[in-house]
Amino acid sequence: MGYQERSCVVEGTRYPWMEYLLYHPARGFTWLMESNGHWVFLRPMAAGDASVVPRVSAFYEHRRYKAFQSVTAVTDAVVGEFYWKVFQGEQARATEYVAPPYSVNEDATDNEVTYTHGEYLTPEQVRDAFKLKEPLPRPRGIAPSQPNTRRAAMMKTLRWSAVWLLGLFALSAVLHARALNARVLDMQVTLPRSATSGTPDAMHFSQPFELSRDGNVRAQVVMSQAIDNAWVGVQGDLVNQDTQDVVSFYEEVSYYHGRDSDGSWSEGGQDGSVFLSSVPKGRYVLRTTTSFDPNLKLTGPQLGPVVSYRVLLTHDTPNESWFVIALVLLLIIPALSFFGANSFETERWKESNL
Structure with a gap:
């Protein structure tokens, strides 16, 4: 029945929107408002239907609406018939409270205050309602009462992620x-004091031991005699007594410390471990060949270095690295979804002036 173009000016920028007055004999007057391709369907409300804390919040039909903006709305153009006297240049204080996809809208003039309840519509819903053949322009930006579809996607992602986590x-x-x-x-x-780093006289053989089934092996090297600003490397070879196949590993233990302009520092430790991911079952002997820092500090008489350590082999032990990797990968998508949903709200509320 009627059309008016209204606008407001915020920080020197004009923001226009269009309002269409509709009428149905059974439903009475309603409104369609369009701004930047976003549509809102508005129904008049009685002034006492909503409890309003001015410029803070509104409460209507068991739902709280948060104040979004308050501007001076000016009627720039008007065409058609209205149920009140409308004129170009008319001004009203327009305040919007949102609980997407709904809104409570207050228009206050010197003579009266009117309220409408809004529901956000997509361009497709408007096109289908009026049976338009051509698509309507796509929305630009984020509207105050536009539902956060990313939040719904986030909740779905979180539910599936919870299932996968379990x-x-x-x-x-x-x-x-x-x-x-x-x-x-x-x-x-x-090692004997006469041992030379990385040579056969730094080699040691274990007693035979049994691996009862195929599986991983965790090799730990624990220093029995602490090292200080030095390193010790252990080359381990698991030799299968039946096939003579060899599975090798290398683990280096180092500990360094000192003091600089930032204060005391240290790195490394007195032990280390390595996983052998798949070792066939069978009877094995462990051969170790030890390398060590030429500057390894001496203990006792200066007859050469003394290196002493324990080698612990644990068969078929749970390797948590796959679990940590899977857990991190599983949490990436929910994290991205969470940040996406919150960035939507950040963009929405950047436009708020309340």
């Missing part, structure tokens, strides 16, 4: 329950 923890529990976690070797290695 599955991941269940799988981890099963693998822990099935793991032997058996200590198959505890060997003490002490």
Whole structure:
């Protein structure tokens, strides 16, 4: 029945919007408002229907609406018939309270205050309602009462992520329950003072031990005699007594410390470990060849370095690295979804002046 173009000026920038007055004999007067391709369907409200704390919040139909903006709205153009006298240049104080996809809108003039309840519509909903053949312009930016579709997607993502997390923890529990976690070797290695780094006289052989099934092996090197500003490297070879196949590992233990302009510092430690991901079952002997820092501090008589350490082999132990990697990968998508949903709200409320 009627059309008016209204606008407001904020910080020197004019923001226009269009309002269409509709009428239905059974439903009475309603409004369609369009701004930047966003549509809102508005129904008149009685002044006492909503509880309003001016410029703070409104409460209507068990829902709280947060104050979004308050501007001076000016009627720039008007065409058609209205149920009150409308004229170009008319001004009103327009305040909007939002609870997407709904809004409570207050228009206050010198003579009266009117309220409308709004519901956000997509261009497709408006096009279908009026049976338009051509699509309406796509929305630009984020409207005050536009629903955050990213939040719905985030909730769906969180639900599925929770399911996968439960599955991941269940799988981890099963693998822990099935793991032997058996200590198959505890060997003490002490090099003679005459030993030379990385040579056969720094080599040591264990007693035979059994791996009862295919699985990983965790090798730990623990220094029995502490090292200080030095390093010790252990080359380990698991030699299969039946096939003579060799599975090798290398683990270096180092500890350094000192003092600089920032104060005291230290790095490294007195132990280290390495995982052998898949070792066939069978009877093995561990051969170790030790390398060490030429500057390794001496203890006792200056007859050469003394290196002493333990090698611990644990068979079929749970390796948590796969679990940590899977957990991180599983949390990436929910994290991105969460930040996407919150960035939507950040963009929305950047336009608020309340």
